[in-house]
Every structure is written in structure tokens, then in C-alpha cells.
Amino acid sequence: MTFTRRIPVMAAIVFGGMFISSQAAAEASRSAVLASTCFACHGTDGKSPGSIPSIAGYPAEIMEMQLRTFRDGTRASTVMDRHARGYTDEEIRMISAYLSKLN
Numbered sequence: 001m002t003f004t005r006r007i008p009v010m011a012a013i014v015f016g017g018m019f020i021s022s023q024a025a026a027e028a029s030r031s032a033v034l035a036s037t038c039f040a041c042h043g044t045d046g047k048s049p050g051s052i053p054s055i056a057g058y059p060a061e062i063m064e065m066q067l068r069t070f071r072d073g074t075r076a077s078t079v080m081d082r083h084a085r086g087y088t089d090e091e092i093r094m095i096s097a098y099l100s101k102l103n
């Protein structure tokens with residue numbers, strides 16, 4: 001009796017856990033898609049072969065600050081201001097966290 005009453009609780013824990021990890025997986029793939037827009041200019045996986053700076057392994061906090069200052073025009077740029085304007089604060093956070101883990 002006690003066991004059968006526990007089943008819904010156990011199921012809630014198991015399915016709850018699956019829901020949380022699928023959310024995390026969804027966020028991880030969304031971050032990868034968002035960051036992939038950077039690679040056309042900053043090189044494959046953020047490793048630039050040319051004069052545009054590499055962004056792989058860039059510290060997340062500094063990246064967030066850079067993208068915000070490009071977005072609001074505080075930092076002058078040729079293309080980054082326009083590119084950064086396309087992202088919300090949340091997306092900037094996700095992109096920055098993702099790029100900081102690349103090396």
C-alpha cells in the first residue's frame with residue numbers, strides 16, 4: 001500500500017528530472033545555434049585565421065560587456081554594433097557562456 005502510494009511521487013521525480021535535463025539540452029543547442037552566427041566572421045569555432053579577433057575561450061563576463069557596448073553603441077565598430085543589436089540580454093548571456101567554453 002505504501003509502495004503504490006509512492007509510485008506517483010517516484011514518477012514525478014523521474015519525469016521531473018527528465019524534463020529538467022531536456023530543458024538543459026535545449027538551451028545548450030540553442031546556445032550553439034546562436035554562437036554559430038559569429039563563426040562566419042570570427043572563424044570556425046571562434047578561431048579566426050585572419051585579422052578579425054578570435055573569440056573562442058573569451059571570458060564570458062567580458063564578452064557580455066563587449067556585446068552590450070557594441071549593441072548600445074558605447075563601443076564604436078564597423079559591423080559588431082549591427083550584429084549585436086539582434087540579440088536580447090538572455091541571448092547575449094547564452095552566447096557568451098557558450099563561447100567561453102570553446103578552446
Ligand code: HEC
Nearest residue numbers: 037038040041052053055063066077078079080081083095
Ligand atoms: C559580419 C561579420 C561578423 C559577425 C557575424 C560577428 N562579428 Fe564580431 N567582430 C567583427 C569585426 C569586423 C570586429 C572588429 C570590430 C568591428 O569593426 O566591428 C569584431 C569584433 C568582435 C569583438 C571584439 C573583440 C575584441 O577583443 O576586441 C567581439 C567580442 C566579437 N566581435 C564578438 C562576436 C560575437 C559573439 C558574434 C556572434 C554573436 C560576432 N562577433 C559576430 C565581425 C563580425
